[in-house]
Amino acid sequence: MNVFKYCQTILHTVISELAAGGEIQVCLDITRITCETSRNTIYGHITTNIAMVLAKPTGLESRVLAAMIAERLEIFSEIASVTVAGPGFLNICFINSFWHDRLRELLIAGISYGDTTLGAGYQVNIEFVSANPTGPLHIGHGRGAVVGDALAALLEKAGYAVTREYYINDGGTQVDMLARSTYLRYREALGEAVHSIPEGYYPGAYLLPIGRALARRDGKRWLSVSESEWLEPVRAFAVDAMMNVIRADLEALGVQHDVFASERQLIAGGGVETAVRLLAERGLVYEGILEPPIGQEAVSWQARPQVLFRATHFGDHVDRPLKKADGHWAYFASDLAYHLDKYHRGFASMLNIWGADHSGYVQRMQAAVQALTSGQGKLEVKLCQMVNLLDNGQAAKKKMSKRAGTFITLREVIDRVGRDVVRFIMLTRKSDAHLDFDFTRVTEQSRENPVFYVQYAHARACSVYRHACLLFPDVEFSTQRLAVSALHRLTDPLELGLIRILAGWPQLVEAAAEAYEPHRVAYYLFEVAAAFHELWNKGQDSSELRFLLADDPELSQARLALVRGVATVIESGLSIFGVEAVQELR
Known part of the structure; x- marks a missing residue:
């Protein structure tokens, strides 16, 4: 159950009853009605x-209307109390068994919960990475790769059919330069001395x-033929080789x-001409x-x-050239063809993950998709x-430049800290915010390292389960049995608070998917881990709050159900990130 949608449902029921009874006259507009977690659970669990x-x-004062709604809500058996706060907020508090039932739902659903x-x-269609095949991937490409892949998994969990796509930019002048650079290395491999790399070539050792x-x-x-003869076959060879490296x-x-x-x-298939x-x-x-671009002096601008x-017919601020000065199609024209091709393949919904340096390209491409599809297609860009x-807080030595051949590759980063660390850290901030990736901090075993903190919570949960099997060899701890255990015995505020956080997972999935923001999952997992670690630590301070009590197998089983719920949700969230939910930390 999505608790927040359930709240909206009962609120609609109450409003309909008030309208049917003639107490109010209103056409309910649900778009502006929100149900959110209360900031202070002393007053309630859900605020609307x-x-x-x-x-x-309705023509009523908000607090008066709030009181009328509160009176009706308190009739529902699962609601413990409703209070009116501030200018008319309603704070709804549910009875404990309502939350116990949510934990039971989680256990029954397992990894599919949410x-x-x-x-x-x-x-x-999610197009991401799409790096020019002129060199290995760097850490910037890695961020786009992780964001795109996690977003695809998030949308799949939210019920979308997702296709992950990579656009190979093998039709521009950069791949010609790649071919020339490769040809230079080819001559070198055959014994010719290369004393210098020509300007514009890719000098990288790769x-x-x-x-x-x-x-x-x-x-x-x-060796003895003209460039016109070797350029195409060498270019094809180099692009294939670089794409193998990228893959x-x-x-x-x-x-x-x-x-x-x-x-x-x-381009060869006539896609540009068609578009x-x-x-x-x-x-x-x-x-x-065209008029000179804003900020560019008329002297340096050649009007032609x-x-x-x-594009201005579709919201762009200037019309866009389709051809270069030399008469060849502009890069924008091939992008028109590519997005029309995606639309013809059945994708009216397109989502592109681009580097921030392409921000100026977004509006024109959205205008193009709108024009090409008569408004039937939609392009979103993250x-x-x-x-x-x-x-350790200091800038890494190498810069990210394929041209200079001195960049830190994505593979180097993965080899140094591991795939899971790279993937998780990339999702700890909004994609359009700068991200600091500190090799020292991302491998620390502390609360300040989110990937360790979350994986540690899962490992701890697994250790509790292993200990329970040893402590109570005659008690069944299967998920099915835990789902029907005495969950009513979970009454401590920390236990109930943790259950409420877990019950928010279905809503978090939907909200993050709708906003195209997988980083929300990272924030949520950190919240789950923090609540679980707090409960663990309380158990170390107070024996009655320990997960396992040798003299009370019934309560131990109920608490193990909560622990299993924590492990399940963390595993579900980490699976969206493509990160392993480890059972032990080594």
């Missing part, structure tokens, strides 16, 4: 603003093995894509002259006739800010 939202439509039908099987592999495959075939990096991170779409194949022709047929392409897309790599 319903009286303040409906005060104006699964919802919010998405109703609706197809969503191209050395690719050059050697090309030499092994083709020998001296390309291996993603595999090390635990990320898998369902689709790898090629820009070059899309532009479609826009032209709708009167959205014209030839015109251009083929333009009427931006990922930079990751600052630190060593």
Whole structure:
């Protein structure tokens, strides 16, 4: 049960009854009504603003309306009390057995607890990573990979049908430069001395093995021919080789894509012409002259006739060029083709995970999708800010630059701290906020390290279960048996508080999925872990609060049910992150 949706349901029932009895006249607008966890549980468990939202439509003062609603709510058997606070907030307090039933639901559902039908099987395409195949992935790519993968898992738990996609940018000038850089390493592998790397080439050592592999495959075939002959085959070889490196990096991170779409194949298949022709047929392409960009001096701006897309018709602040000065299609044009292709493949809902440096590109692409699909398709974009790599508070030595060949690769980070640490830490802040990744702090065993703190809670829960099996060899501790144990004996405020937090998991899943914010799961898991650790510590201070009491197997079984609930929710949350729920810390 989603407790918050249940509260909305009974509130609607009460309002309908008041309206039917002629006590109020109102057309209920549920969009502005909220039910949230009370800030102070002394006054209630759930707080709602319903009286303040409906005060104006009913013509009643909010506190008067709140009192009328409270009187009706107290008739419900599961509600212990309802109080009116401030300008008309309602604080609802449920009886203990209501929360015991939520724990029972959790145990019965197991790892599927929190699964919802919010998405109703609706197809969503999430495109993420999509790094240029010109070098290994760096930590910035890693953040986008983790955010995209976790978001996909979150949406799947919320009932969406998700396709994970990688767009291979293999149609631009950068891959031509990759080919030239690889050709240089190929010549070097065949014994030619390379004294300097030409300006603009990729100097990274990661191209050395690719050059050697090309030499092994083709020998001296390309040494005495012109660039026009070797460029295409070397480019294809280099892109394939780099994509194998990228796939291996993603595999090390635990990320898998369902689709790898090629820009070059899309262009070769006439995708760009199809997309532009479609826009032209709708009167959205014209030839015109743009004003100089804001902040750019007119002296450095060359006004010239251009083929333009009427992006301003769809909310963009300027129309966008479709061709370069040399007559070739602009990168934007191939992006039009790619998003139209996604729409034709059945994805009206598209979600792209981009680096923050692409923020200026969002509005034009959303305008393009709207134009290409006649408003039937929708593009959402989540931006990922930079990751600052630190060593014990100090900036890491290498910078992230493929051009300079001196960047710290994603694989280096994974090898140093482990996949689970990388994935969890990447999700501890909103994706559009800068993130500090400190190699020292992310491996500390302390409360300040969230991945350790959460995994420690799960490991502790597993240790309690193992101890219970030893302490009570004749007592059954299967999940089915725990679900029907004497949960009514869980009466301590800390126990009930922990149950209420666990009962919030279904709502958290829906809210995080709707907002495209997987970092909310990290915050929630930390809250679960903190409440569990607090209860553990209280048990160390007060023997009657220990999870297992040798002289009271019934209460021990009930508390073990709570412990199992904690482990289940943590495992469920970590599975969204692609992080292992460890049973023991080593």
